């Protein structure tokens with residue numbers, strides 16, 4: 001599952017996941033029928049409007065052993081919210097379809113560490129990097145140390161700790177526009193912390209949060225780039241040279 | 242007399258205003274940071290913290306499931322112990338009952354133990370209308386009351402004030418409320434505490450009637466429990482002849498043993514202490530000592546409405562520890578007043594709509610959206626209230642309550658999303674258009690770029706006010722897959 005945001009806005013992340021998984025010997029398919037997990041609608045209160053997306057999700061991903069996504073937030077939505085959407089819809093068969101598909105959804109770092117059992121994916125990334133654990137990966141999914149385990153095994157990386165890392169960046173989906181003043185106040189503290197590390201790159205497992213943090217950093221010309229975890233893990237020595 | 246919250250603006254505008262107060266933000270960031278750290282330390286040292294959380298939730302759920310039976314049991318045991326039990330459907334009835342008791346005893350002042358329930362019903366203001374002064378005796382409540390201010394935190398209502406401001410409030414206002422502040426009062430914490438002690442002692446010695454809430458009401462023994470730090474509560478509960486306690490109906494625990502769990506989790510969660518300094522318990526009237534007339538007002542005021550909500554009823558487990566406030570990144574930046582209620586922060590964002598109902602006023606409807614859904618509140622809650630899930634459920638109820646009319650901008654956008662994401666073709670078209678837009682250059686590109694966000698009027702501005710919009714890629718992921726088959 002590439003996710004709608006990555007499909008339209010961040011194709012490099014999708015390509016990186018593909019390259020990485022293929023390198024690790026996984027047979028990867030991209031079901032063209034996929035659209036969106038429905039989270040933007042559910043989290044704004046429009047559950048009925050999410051039903052078509054959830055139905056489409058179950059159709060697109062039926063029959064796969066594992067559904068891997070470079071987003072803690074979308075994985076959380078599939079694993080925790082699809083059931084609610086299906087139940088409320090009362091649609092015949094939808095709850096069963098969800099029960100069949102959603103437990104097989106994995107956020108990328110979960111899939112690598114828990115399913116494939118690897119932490120060293122053979123990556124190289126000669127840059128100073130700091131990691132922001134996004135809220136949904138941290139608290140909704142509980143990915144814990146997995147992304148850091150993967151990053152620590154990357155060759156030549158200079159991984160520095162982000163102060164107050166577990167504090168929300170302020171994105172929060174439609175929260176970013178409905179309560180934009182609070183959202184950017186939270187974002188400001190986050191980018192100040194990022195700047196204090198002197199890192200060249202801020203890495204995270206969700207491009208939606210990075211779009212918010214990166215948008216603020218770019219507006220303020222902090223010079224720090226954002227990058228998705230998948231893109232670091234997909235980088236190799238050959239590419240870095 | 243402290244003000245009320247009636248007529249507060251909806252959260253986003255109240256929050257915007259609060260954010261401009263730099264002093265407030267500094268005070269809050271400092272105070273919540275300190276309490277957060279203290280809490281984390283004392284929670285980490287408890288091996289079975291998760292078990293205690295689950296046990297606390299289970300005890301409260303048992304009570305909520307059989308609330309009708311437990312309430313009758315509590316009434317019986319309180320009555321047997323010599324207390325008079327009153328039932329109040331709403332704030333009006335509760336204030337009337339307390340006012341009548343005061344009038345029966347011809348008192349024109351009462352001393353108060355810090356209590357959320359009495360603030361919720363606006364008791365002080367209602368007593369004032371009947372010529373009765375209600376004196377807050379908790380230090381922070383005293384600061385709020387003397388400053389003619391609104392509380393901004395459940396546990397530390399004056400969290401938005403610093404030492405200098407507190408000194409000024411004492412010097413200016415103590416004299417009109419009783420014993421004046423000592424000459425030459427400084428901003429030294431010990432001096433400020435002593436000034437309040439002298440001011441309050443006089444009131445304790447004089448008062449004939451006290452009003453309290455209760456942290457817990459034990460059904461089988463008819464015991465009320467107040468947990469506090471300053472000892473002012475103990476004074477109020479033991480010195481005056483008449484004691485009236487206003488108790489939310491969800492405060493029940495079945496038996497004395499159940500306190501074991503909460504007396505471990507509450508102090509650690511709220512003040513970051515292993516144990517709170519004062520725990521007072523009383524069952525009705527004791528001939529030898531203490532108040533000789535004890536009243537208990539059992540308060541509904543929207544709690545049964547919350548209880549009827551299948552997802553939301555877990556909010557009634559709340560023991561008002563305020564850990565969720567201290568953990569909340571939104572609360573930390575806006576403070577409590579932006580929530581327009583005595584219950585601010587994450588718990589306020591769910592409790593207010595649950596007790597008042599959604600679709601009635603804009604302010605209440607804005608509260609479930611006052612969260613980024615980061616989940617920090619759920620993590621720290623000692624009774625495991627899944628606040629993010631309740632927030633999402635309440636957002637659904639807010640949206641549902643407005644269905645049928647003309648959809649607002651978000652409604653229209655979400656209806657559009659339902660179509661775009663409902664089958665592959667419309668979504669492919671959207672992504673294709675994005676790719677085309679990405680290949681444009683020059684000023685046109687910028688215009689097309691933001692057109693995606695313009696589906697929601699105002700959203701483009703709200704996003705782009707402080708953030709750049711990412712540059713669109715020239716080719717979407719799916720277009721690239723189609724062109725290359727996934728081979729680079």
Ligand code: SF4
Pocket residue numbers: 510558559560561562563564565566588618621622623624625626
């Ligand atoms: S919701 Fe939980 S954390 Fe918040 S005040 Fe209530 S008991 Fe404490």
